[in-house]
Amino acid sequence: MHLLHHSPNEPVEALIQSGLQHAAELLDSLLNQNSDYQNARIDAGTFISWLMEDHPAWSQKLAEFGSSELFTHRLKGFLTLAQRRDQLLRHLALAKSQLNCHDVDKLDKRGVVRKAIQSTFPRWSGETVEESIGDAVILLGGSRLFETAAGYPVKHAPQVQRYMVTEISPKLQAARKLANAVQPDTCFLVSRSDAPRSLQEHIHEQVAVVVPLTAKSDAPWIFHCQDGQFTYREVLIEDGDGPISIPLLVGLERGRIFFDYEALRERLFNKLRAELPVLYVSSEATMLATYPFQPFAFAENFYAEVTNFQMGWESDISHGMPFEQRVDGLRRNRFPCHVYVNRFVEDLAHHSVSGSALPDV
8 A cells, every 4th residue: 555645734634634534424424324335445536526515615625725636645545444444443442452441531542543553454564554543543533442332333234215105296297297208218316305395304315316107006016015126137229220239227126117327327326325216206196215325336236247247148149049039038028017217317406397497308
């Protein structure tokens, strides 16, 4: 690991530490929402964009000091520490017990953190360890091991949550009307405040996805579905006179709802941090399902599935299956009824419900 390069002057160092404190708080918040953030690999660029979005005043100061590159370097080291947080906590507990010190006020935090880092990263040089201590203290500062109370927080697996109301907000009504005018396979993005008021407290992202339903029975079916797992399925796309494509779709609700992850990644999935909130809107009701979603782990899993499906193609063709037969099994008419495929998205989050302010269709 490269040295963390502490700041050349106190004001900049204070600004960097403030940013790392924001990072520690955001990590804890994400972990509370989704346990898949435990010891996870996190993309520093995406994480910085979240910090800047949450703390615009701090972000502006960072730019004014010309310290964005320095902070990025420090954050990468900080996220490396966070990826081994469980190990650091275990070694922290051991180091504390070896000191035989029961008075927390007299506890040498830097000393026990130094031992924890050395044990967790035994190949790090002494200089790198010393450079990392301050940032590790920020990361672990809320640990109960620094308090008089003993014990660890209880973890629980993330689960799909479902809620339904016989109410449709004006923005969701507008989305249903637009669904008949925009290109097929289009979902919509709305702000949390655009959902029915009684559902807003259950949405923990700034935005939610809207999937208009054509059948009244689909909302209660999804509401009572017990399957919250992501599935994967290829589909043959034939758009006009252009070349065919065979994207890998991400499925929900036992294959009733599909998203083209690669087509929607930038405009939809990259806006999400810890859950995928979907508002299924029929003519009579709004059903909200919040699916646990950890974007970094999800991307890794998705592209691993892409590789698996590619290997499946190679295996079938090598064993004599005609290409046309392989493709024929992926046509849309092979899908059962009441399946919703989402390949495009219209962003309504920043539009009013007045016709003049909605996107042209």
